[in-house]
Amino acid sequence: MSTYSLGIDIGGTTTKFGIVNAKGEILDQDRLPTNQHEVVEDFIEDLYAKLLPMMDKVGGTKQFVGIGMGAPNGNIYSGAIEYAPNLKWKGIIPIAELMQKKFNLPTKLTNDANAAAVGEMMYGCAKEMKHFITITLGTGVGSGIVIDGKIVVGHDGFAGELGHTIIRPGGRRHKSTGMLGSLEAYASATGVRETAIELLTKFPEKESLLRDFSIKELTSETVYDCAIQGDTIANDIFEFTGQILGESLANFIMFSSPEAIVLFGGLTKAGAILLNPTRKHMEANLLPIFQNKVKLLFSELQEADAAILGASALIW
Amino acid sequence: MSTYSLGIDIGGTTTKFGIVNAKGEILDQDRLPTNQHEVVEDFIEDLYAKLLPMMDKVGGTKQFVGIGMGAPNGNIYSGAIEYAPNLKWKGIIPIAELMQKKFNLPTKLTNDANAAAVGEMMYGCAKEMKHFITITLGTGVGSGIVIDGKIVVGHDGFAGELGHTIIRPGGRRHKSTGMLGSLEAYASATGVRETAIELLTKFPEKESLLRDFSIKELTSETVYDCAIQGDTIANDIFEFTGQILGESLANFIMFSSPEAIVLFGGLTKAGAILLNPTRKHMEANLLPIFQNKVKLLFSELQEADAAILGASALIW
Numbered sequence: 001m002s003t004y005s006l007g008i009d010i011g012g013t014t015t016k017f018g019i020v021n022a023k024g025e026i027l028d029q030d031r032l033p034t035n036q037h038e039v040v041e042d043f044i045e046d047l048y049a050k051l052l053p054m055m056d057k058v059g060g061t062k063q064f065v066g067i068g069m070g071a072p073n074g075n076i077y078s079g080a081i082e083y084a085p086n087l088k089w090k091g092i093i094p095i096a097e098l099m100q101k102k103f104n105l106p107t108k109l110t111n112d113a114n115a116a117a118v119g120e121m122m123y124g125c126a127k128e129m130k131h132f133i134t135i136t137l138g139t140g141v142g143s144g145i146v147i148d149g150k151i152v153v154g155h156d157g158f159a160g161e162l163g164h165t166i167i168r169p170g171g172r173r174h175k176s177t178g179m180l181g182s183l184e185a186y187a188s189a190t191g192v193r194e195t196a197i198e199l200l201t202k203f204p205e206k207e208s209l210l211r212d213f214s215i216k217e218l219t220s221e222t223v224y225d226c227a228i229q230g231d232t233i234a235n236d237i238f239e240f241t242g243q244i245l246g247e248s249l250a251n252f253i254m255f256s257s258p259e260a261i262v263l264f265g266g267l268t269k270a271g272a273i274l275l276n277p278t279r280k281h282m283e284a285n286l287l288p289i290f291q292n293k294v295k296l297l298f299s300e301l302q303e304a305d306a307a308i309l310g311a312s313a314l315i316w
Numbered sequence: 317m318s319t320y321s322l323g324i325d326i327g328g329t330t331t332k333f334g335i336v337n338a339k340g341e342i343l344d345q346d347r348l349p350t351n352q353h354e355v356v357e358d359f360i361e362d363l364y365a366k367l368l369p370m371m372d373k374v375g376g377t378k379q380f381v382g383i384g385m386g387a388p389n390g391n392i393y394s395g396a397i398e399y400a401p402n403l404k405w406k407g408i409i410p411i412a413e414l415m416q417k418k419f420n421l422p423t424k425l426t427n428d429a430n431a432a433a434v435g436e437m438m439y440g441c442a443k444e445m446k447h448f449i450t451i452t453l454g455t456g457v458g459s460g461i462v463i464d465g466k467i468v469v470g471h472d473g474f475a476g477e478l479g480h481t482i483i484r485p486g487g488r489r490h491k492s493t494g495m496l497g498s499l500e501a502y503a504s505a506t507g508v509r510e511t512a513i514e515l516l517t518k519f520p521e522k523e524s525l526l527r528d529f530s531i532k533e534l535t536s537e538t539v540y541d542c543a544i545q546g547d548t549i550a551n552d553i554f555e556f557t558g559q560i561l562g563e564s565l566a567n568f569i570m571f572s573s574p575e576a577i578v579l580f581g582g583l584t585k586a587g588a589i590l591l592n593p594t595r596k597h598m599e600a601n602l603l604p605i606f607q608n609k610v611k612l613l614f615s616e617l618q619e620a621d622a623a624i625l626g627a628s629a630l631i632w
Contacts, residue, residue, distance in 0.1 A: 073605065082605065083604065083605060130471070131470050131471040145571070145572075147463060147468055147470070148466070150464070152463055152571075152572055152573075153573070154447050154463070154572050154573025154574065155446070155447040155573050155574055155575040156573055156609060157573070158573050158605050158606065159570075159571065159572050159573035160570075160571070160573075161570040161571075161603055161605075161606075162570065162571060164570050164603050165566075165567040165570050165571070166483075166563055166566065166567060166601055167482075167485065168485065169483065169484065169563055177603060179601065179603075247482055247485055250481075250482065251481040251482060251567070252571070254475075254476075254477040254478065254480050254481050255461070255468075255475065255476070255477075255478060255481070255568070255571055255572075256461075256468055256470050256475050256571075257468075257469070257470020257471050257472055257473070257474050257475035257476075258470065258471055259471040285482055285495065287477060287480050287493060287495075288399065289389065289398065289399060289474050289477075290474065290477075293472065
């Protein structure tokens with residue numbers, strides 16, 4: 001009887017994968033750099049070479065029900081990665097089909113952020129929820145939307161690109177999309193860094209611990225370290241980030257009326273310094289019928305785990 | 317056998333109601349002023365007095381499967397109108413229960429905009445669609461969201477308040493909610509009127525046909541009449557309205573990836589003068605994977621009909 005599934009999370013830099021049992025326990029896991037492979041076939045070869053011994057340890061292919069994958073621009077309908085801006089493989093990559101042939105196992109693909117939302121729903125803090133939204137605050141801003149217990153994929157499989165919604169029309173230019181004022185341009189690690197540079201340049205007379213760092217060292221972690229030491233500009237940066245994020249979350253809530261919003265990813269390490277302004281601006285921009293109802297939570301799952309678990313859950 | 321249903325659409329000013337058969341034909345209809353009744357019980361009495369003879373004409377109550385109602389802030393879970401800002405009946409009004417007792421017929425209630433979306437799905441231009449959004453551009457901006465063939469009501473029944481999403485943070489103050497920069501403050505009949513006053517005041521030197529009208533006469537209809545005569549300011553008003561609406565629609569599309577957006581309500585009489593800038597700004601604010609895919613349609617149903625039909629369809 002098949003008792004395991006493979007969960008694979010393809011990120012712009014790293015691909016994480018693991019063997020998951022029906023209880024949602026990751027028995028074994030490893031990783032692989034994503035963008036060192038010019039063509040997807042080479043990537044699959046390497047993945048296979050790494051996974052085969054792991055699979056053999058638990059009894060081989062016949063023990064597996066299938067493979068679940070999350071990837072940027074992964075389309076659940078077509079099983080293809082379509083025009084992912086952060087990957088080297090351009091155009092339409094029918095990766096589910098290629099994996100299925102290589103591993104001889106049924107393979108399902110979805111968007112990486114949707115996979116994380118599935119992980120949250122099956123094993124995380126959204127376990128009992130039918131309506132919630134996960135927002136990943138990492139290098140970029142990803143999102144997975146659950147309505148009536150189902151991931152929203154929409155008419156063509158691409159729903160849930162909330163990081164690219166516009167919250168400051170005519171605002172900051174997004175480096176890779178060219179769009180002006182999108183959520184991702186502000187509420188990501190990259191965005192926090194840009195806000196830091198903006199504020200330090202705008203107020204050259206204001207003292208700040210951040211001025212001791214080189215432009216290269218000015219990361220969201222540095223800003224956080226300075227903020228907890230009471231640095232005013234560093235705190236202003238998180239206040240501003242929380243304002244933009246909170247306003248965006250208010251808009252999302254008035255769309256789908258979720259029970260909770262689950263935040264996720266590197267930026268959430270800032271904890272209350274990010275959460276407090278986010279909550280304040282979220283509530284301030286909601287109609288009264290939505291106020292003080294929606295839970296704003298941090299994911300309890302390890303980021304890598306959620307993505308692997310979520311991807312693996314696609315196949316059960 | 318029960319062969320008819322009652323469809324009732326409660327608006328801020330007028331309540332429209334009709335008898336609908338299973339094919340979606342309105343056999344008889346009438347209307348009633350909504351806000352002349354201080355208490356909801358009097359309203360129901362008047363409604364009953366008007367409906368009873370209509371129902372008797374087709375064979376009486378026993379011919380009816382039930383009553384479907386749409387109302388502002390109508391909650392499908394509770395069957396109550398909850399804190400509707402535009403109605404005289406304050407607080408929580410358990411109208412479905414009251415109607416059920418009075419008419420002795422099962423009664424379902426939903427948000428008025430959701431009822432219109434149901435009408436569009438069952439009898440209008442979204443007949444074959446599983447994913448679409450209806451936007452009502454009237455005195456205010458209402459919305460109904462359909463995902464996987466179902467109206468999105470969310471965790472507490474209030475989903476789909478897209479008119480209150482913020483598209484110009486810190487922008488125009490909404491007269492009744494007090495919120496700054498919401499879609500409804502711009503892309504409604506009221507919003508068009510405000511934009512007209514703003515532009516006429518901002519550019520006192522610019523000639524415009526609109527200057528011949530009193531502030532009272534300056535309605536969205538007047539602006540449209542002047543626009544088709546080639547008036548520059550009147551055209552600028554629709555360009556601006558379309559820009560705000562288009563930017564908002566782009567955000568909604570990146571949320572739920574619908575097949576179409578169906579526009580609806582008084583403002584759509586402006587036709588291409590509104591549709592062209594809306595489409596332009598919608599496409600310009602979409603990620604490439606969403607561009608040139610989403611249909612932007614005008615409803616083909618009469619506004620009153622869609623609401624009555626949609627409400628009646630709740631009960632089938």
